[in-house]
Amino acid sequence: MTQHDTTLSPMAELSQNVAQPFERARAMPKSVYTSDDFLQAELDHVFRQDWFCVTRADALANPGDYTTLDLAGQPIMVIRDRDGQLRAQSNVCLHRMSTLLEGSGNTRSIVCPYHAWTYNLDGRLRGAPAMTLNESFCKDAYALPQVRCEEWLGWVMVTLNPAAPPVAEQLSGVRDLIDDFGMENYTQTFFETHRWDTNWKVLAENFMESYHLPVCHAGTIGGLSKLEEMVCPPGEPAFNYHWIYKEPHFTLANAHPSNTRLKGDRRRMTFLLAIYPSMLITLTPGYFWYLSLHPHGVGQVDIRFGGGMSPDFVNDAQAQSHFEAVKKLLDDVNVEDRGCTEKVYRGLCSDVAAPGHLSHLERPNYDFACYLNDRINPAD
Structure with missing residues (x-):
């Protein structure tokens, strides 16, 4: 059987897809984005089961x-x-x-x-x-x-799952990874809801990789991150992550002078945390923003979008200007992401669309596919 074999169910196509090691991996089959049957399996085995x-x-x-x-x-x-x-x-x-x-x-x-x-x-x-x-x-x-x-x-x-392990237990690895950031003390300064014309997984995957930053975000943050500095380690069972380094002149993405917790390169490190199934957090020393995604049919995604500041910047004399600068930046980034992800969904609905090989910078996308397969095809 080949990856184009239409006799396979979307669930079977995903299973076949993740059977390849990461070094040979391709993007997920287009049927997992467009199939109503696959969406129902996600609702039953992912969104009804996980946090x-x-x-x-x-x-x-x-x-x-x-x-x-x-x-x-x-x-x-x-x-x-x-x-x-x-x-x-x-x-x-x-x-x-x-x-x-x-x-x-x-x-x-x-x-x-x-x-x-x-x-x-x-x-x-x-x-x-x-x-x-x-x-x-x-x-x-x-x-x-x-x-x-x-x-x-x-x-x-x-x-909705009475038997789900406690969040702190399931995500203890996240705390170990970013404990010195003190994320629990960050303050939310805005919250919005949106609906975009793309599959929820397209947007999730867009967040999980920074390979697209120099191109999709050329007008905003693309020039502040370098591909050669991006690190994408293997993910964990409940989440994946990677990090990038922001340039020192991007003040809000670097540690405030009063911040004594973060040391060395961690003072300019941005973590991108993808907590399964659909909690996506960008955490910098100065600010954070997040998306929480839920499918609205196969071709739309409902987005809970929020963000805010670290306590160092909240208490800074320039706090209000910091809030305004971050929100404007994130709004501009969202416009770029919406354009890119809606184009991807239109493209993958094409009859001739086929998934290509993944870059080493797309390791989180492969881990996400493996997570979905574990939920949708638990016997694999």
Whole structure:
């Protein structure tokens, strides 16, 4: 069988693809990006099973702060209750099953927009109008189903899988890698949601490799990173990573003069962390930004996009100008990435498209393919 054999299922094509060692590896088959069957397998075996990044904990700092999301078709809210606890719970009313909250914000209670059934922040039903004549109704019997939620290094993580290992255990290697950056102390200064016309894996892979920086990002950060300085080690079971060095004149990507934690080259080191399935973090000594991706069909991706500053720069006298400079830079970078990744998706839908061999700078993409294969084809 060849890589063009159309008799293979997308799952089998992926299995065949990752059977090659990295030194001979090709990009993933185009069917894994375009097949509805493969997407359903991802929802069942990836997004319903693994941890998903929602936002930063400091974005939900006060009682009643909330954000909402759909995870593998399940409407979820994450909210800080009156005791200061972060909790994730179903975002579906227990009466006629309307969704409850929308977007992000702050609320004193959770009120259904359909019949005004009202819940406390912890999900317990507080009140239900005009229910006194139903003899079997008992308010105390109603509470929104809870979803597993953990805070890790400042991130809010949720999972639909009761058996998933704790985040800190699963990602202990990430902490070992970047502990001296103090990522848990970085402050989120913006958060947005977007939808792009590309498959979620195209955007994930775009983040995982810096091979494209000099070309795709020629107008922004491309000239600040050198291909010969990029290091792409083999990934770990739950994540992959690589790092690049930023030029000293890119002030915000270098350690602040008051930062005594980072030493030597780590003062100008940018880590690109891809935490499976779809949490993508760029971490520099001065700022961070992230994407949390979820498929919206095969041809679109829903993006949770946020970022902010390290405490050294937050407390700097020039803090506001730093915020503005980082946000403008990231917006410009996103315009470039959107153009590149939407072109890739249009291209891979072509009848004659075929995956080429990977560069040594695309090692994280190969590791990502192996992770997906382990989830989709666990018997391999």
